[in-house]
Amino acid sequence: MVTIDSLFTSVLTFVENNPIFAKYITTASRWIFVILAVYILMKSIMSLLSTRVTPEVWGYLSVEDGVTLPITHWENIIGRSSSVDLRIELDTISNTQALLIRRKDGKWMFKDLNSKNGTIINGIQLIPRKKYIINPGDEITMGGAKCTLAAISVEEEKNNDAMRSMDKKPVSPWPLMVAITAFQFLTMIQLIIGMGTNLTPGALLSIPLLSATMWIYVILFRAMGSKGFEMEMIAFFMSTIGLAVTTSANPALTMKQYIATLVGIFIFIFMCIYMRDLRRTEKIKPVLAVLAIGLLLFNVIFGTTKFGAANWVTVGGISIQPSEIVKLAFICIGAATMENLFNKKNLYGFMLFSLFCLACLAKMGDFGGALIFFVTYLVISFLRSGDFSRLILTIGAAGIMGILVLRFKPYILSRFNAWGHVWEPDFINGMGYQQxxxxxxxxxxxxxxxxxxxxxxxxxxxxxxxxVFGFVTEEWGLIISILLVLCIITLSLFAVNSIVAGRSAFYTIAACGAATMMIFQTMLNIFGAVDLFPLTGVTFPFVSTGGTSAMCSWAMLAYFKAADMRKDASLAIKRRP
Known part of the structure; x- marks a missing residue:
């Protein structure tokens, strides 16, 4: 019976006995890798960025002057401002007059946002910031202007579905998976050639296991009617590079990396399904906040120091980075449905939670992590409030905090001292050695x-x-390194594009928060490695070795997937029969 070990030994022996053949394989593979990578990513990227989702019409707001405004979101701001969803250009209307929200059960909820002239529904004066259920046909008087909520007809609802079906179809996953599988097979061959006896069968096995996971995932969800797997294809491609990097650097860690990736995929699926119910998602925020605070406190007390930052905790022989897990909670807590967007208590709670996270990261000496959290906080805060003045004050306060961190964290200060001078004699074999x-x-x-x-x-x-950016560039080439960066940029652009068609502010804010976190983390990783920024010790999503990083990269993908409004593409939206 042929075992994995015997098969591995046979292939390894053949490679060792035929060095010229192995050399030709390596030369050819380098070109084939690039061709496959360009095909996989360009097809996925172009499909994601070229798709234009037809806005769904959920009802109409008829104004007495004859203007009828289509309601294309579940959550809508009514007002005079040019940035609102339903704009009524009357001086008596406040810039942000009221909220009109469609609930999951199809009912409508209305809330006056403490407008200057108030709101009256069917002759009843509304109490500001109190929720009211309204029905199609109800008369809404805002600033003296009479409006009527109108439902869409059955024919219009069918037409909505028909129009959505006419949208540009996502790229088929099958040819992409074949290309990724071929890429993975060649990766295995190249690792055998490149590593020889340093490679272990267990490490090599992780790549076909990832391939099998990809096929099972797509077949399962395709059978349930899902479409649009471009994000997952990008993630599986990047995870393949990540496994190859881990195998090349330390084969003993490869299977752990695969298991962490597999766990991340399950968390990704769970999060997508859980976020179908936004009320449920909002209710779990306090629990997430408590868990996140507990994790960070545990890290501060029991954390071990690696490369100057005490952001690692070892439990049962397994090392984890709690701050990576807290990132997921941070985005969920920061995002909000439109109903809670104007709740100052909710916003101030997020500010205090953010301050606590930053303080803990500063205490750990995790300067890179603190920067990522801070920039993400700025983006989420602006999306929630639109207040530039508050952001300026926050940045100023953060600057003072940063100076204090440099004052009391000598290791971080030494990194800044070496920044831009790594080739100088004082640093080239010291703080600049890695760069x-x-x-x-x-x-x-x-x-x-x-x-x-x-x-x-x-x-x-x-x-x-x-x-790892330098690692990939050396072994895989600059072209594939750039393509990996392009993957992160693509996800970020998709998150921004999702704002137009997003059903809920929660989905769009969460996607933009995740995009900010990923793209800024990638920038710090790359710029730090090549001395364009101080080396901050952050990972490259999906690619860097590290179980917590791999797991949380996949989990964070759920925020992007939830914002995908293409027909049958988002796991966070139940497929229509």
Whole structure:
């Protein structure tokens, strides 16, 4: 009976006995990798960014002057401002007059936002900020202007579905999966050639396991009627590179990396389904806040220091980064439905929670993590309030806090001192050692790379985590490194585009928050490795070695998926029969 070990040994022996053949395979594979990667990512990226979702019409707001406003969101702001969803251009109307929200059961909820002239429904004066159920046909008087809520007809509802069906179809997942599988197979061959006896069968097995996971996932959800798997294809591609990086650097960690990825996929599915009910999602926020605070406090008390930051906790022999898990809670707590968007208590609670997170990260010495949380906080706060003055004050306060951190955290200060000077004699073999080696080895990879397993950067500390951009550039080439960055940019652009068609402010704010977190984290990882910014010790989503990072990267993808309003594409929206 042929076992995995015997098959692995046979292939390895063949490679060792035929070095010229192995050399030709490596040369050809470098080109094939690029061709496959460009095909996979361009098809996925173009499909995501070129799709234009037809807005759904859920009702109409008829104004007495004959204007009829289509209601294209579940959550709508009514007012005079040009930024509202339903604009009534009358001086007697406040900039943000009221909220009109369609509930999951199809009923409508109305709330006056403490407008200057108030709101009257069917002759009853509304109490500001109190919720009222209204029905189609009800007369709404705002600032003296009489409006009527009108429902859509059965024919219009059918037409909505028909129009959505006419939208540009997402790219089929089947050819993409074939291409990814071919990419994974070649990756296995290249790792055998590049690593030889340093490679273990268990490490190599993780790649076909990831491939099988991808096929099972798509077949399962495709059978349930889901469409639009571009995000998952991007994530599976990046995870493949991540497994290859881990295998090349430390084969003993590869299976753990795959298991963490698998757990992340399950969390991704769970989060998507859980976010179908936004009331339920809003209710769990206090629980998430308590858990996040507990994790950070546990980290502060029991954390161990690696590379200057005490952001690791070891439990039962397993090391985790609590701050990575807290990122998921941070976005969920920061996002809000329109109903809670104007709740100052809710906003102030998020501000205090953010301040606590930043204080804990500063205490740990996790400067990179603190920056990521802070920038994400700024974006979420602006999306929630639209208040520039508050952001300016926040940035000023953060600047003072940053100076204090540098004052009391010498390791972080030394990183800043080396910034821009890593090639100088005082730093080249000290605080600049990692960056100089990263740039040197990465330049040797050229456009196509040396081949998986053939790099030398792996001998440098944190090469497969904080310096992974250089690692990938050396072994896989600059083209694939740029494509990985393009993946993160694509997800971010998709999040921004989702604002137009988003059913709920929660989905769009969460997606934009996740996009901010991912893209800024990627920037810190790349710029830190090449000395365009101080080395902050953050990972590259999906690619860097680290179980917590891999798991949370997949979990964070749920926020992007929830914002996907294409027909039958979002797991967070129940498929229509």
């Amino acid at each position: 100089t080696r990263t740039m040197s080895y990465a330049s040797g990879g050229g456009l196509l790379g040396l081949g998986a397993g053939n790099g030398s950067l792996k001998t440098v500390a944190a090469s497969n985590t904080d310096l």
